[in-house]
Amino acid sequence: MNAYSYCLTQTGSSGVNGDVFYISPDNKVFLLADGASGAGNDGKVLMGKTCIEIVKEFDYSSSRLDAKEYVDKLFWKINNRLIEISQEHRKLVYGTIDIAIFDNGILTVTTLGDSPVFYYDEHEIKRVAKNPKKYEDMIGAGYITKEQYQGYTNQMHEMMWGCFDLSPVNNASAS
Numbered sequence: 001m002n003a004y005s006y007c008l009t010q011t012g013s014s015g016v017n018g019d020v021f022y023i024s025p026d027n028k029v030f031l032l033a034d035g036a037s038g039a040g041n042d043g044k045v046l047m048g049k050t051c052i053e054i055v056k057e058f059d060y061s062s063s064r065l066d067a068k069e070y071v072d073k074l075f076w077k078i079n080n081r082l083i084e085i086s087q088e089h090r091k092l093v094y095g096t097i098d099i100a101i102f103d104n105g106i107l108t109v110t111t112l113g114d115s116p117v118f119y120y121d122e123h124e125i126k127r128v129a130k131n132p133k134k135y136e137d138m139i140g141a142g143y144i145t146k147e148q149y150q151g152y153t154n155q156m157h158e159m160m161w162g163c164f165d166l167s168p169v170n171n172a173s174a175s
Contacts, residue, residue: 020048035095067101067108
């Protein structure tokens with residue numbers, strides 16, 4: 001039986017959607033790559049394409065590695081290639097990568113970057129984990145005050161507010 005997948009992702013503040021996903025032919029590996037807005041239009045797209053090329057070349061099932069070892073090696077392969085591409089193009093090519101492996105009834109999930117990981121349980125989409133908010137650590141360590149943080153976030157485009165658990169309502173009340 002062939003399974004087809006479809007995904008529609010929201011374009012962020014850059015106006016360029018570099019999001020791509022891959023599901024292995026045996027349905028054991030799922031990879032989502034989300035090129036960072038800071039990588040520029042070309043960098044967002046290059047990042048996603050590179051991740052997909054590498055996961056296709058480095059097949060999980062034929063690797064004979066357990067899920068954790070495979071993910072570790074896959075991340076290193078992707079990282080090294082993104083460094084090479086960044087040097088070739090003289091600009092950073094980076095973003096978020098989510099990888100889920102479902103094998104022998106065990107789900108192994110890992111993420112690198114700032115996007116949360118979600119899964120679908122045949123009824124609804126659920127978030128696996130919430131991103132840690134580094135600004136809370138910065139306030140706690142005394143690097144910035146809560147007032148400075150609120151001032152910084154008030155200057156952001158509203159599409160970025162989701163990264164900081166803000167909404168137009170609670171961001172306006174924060175100032």
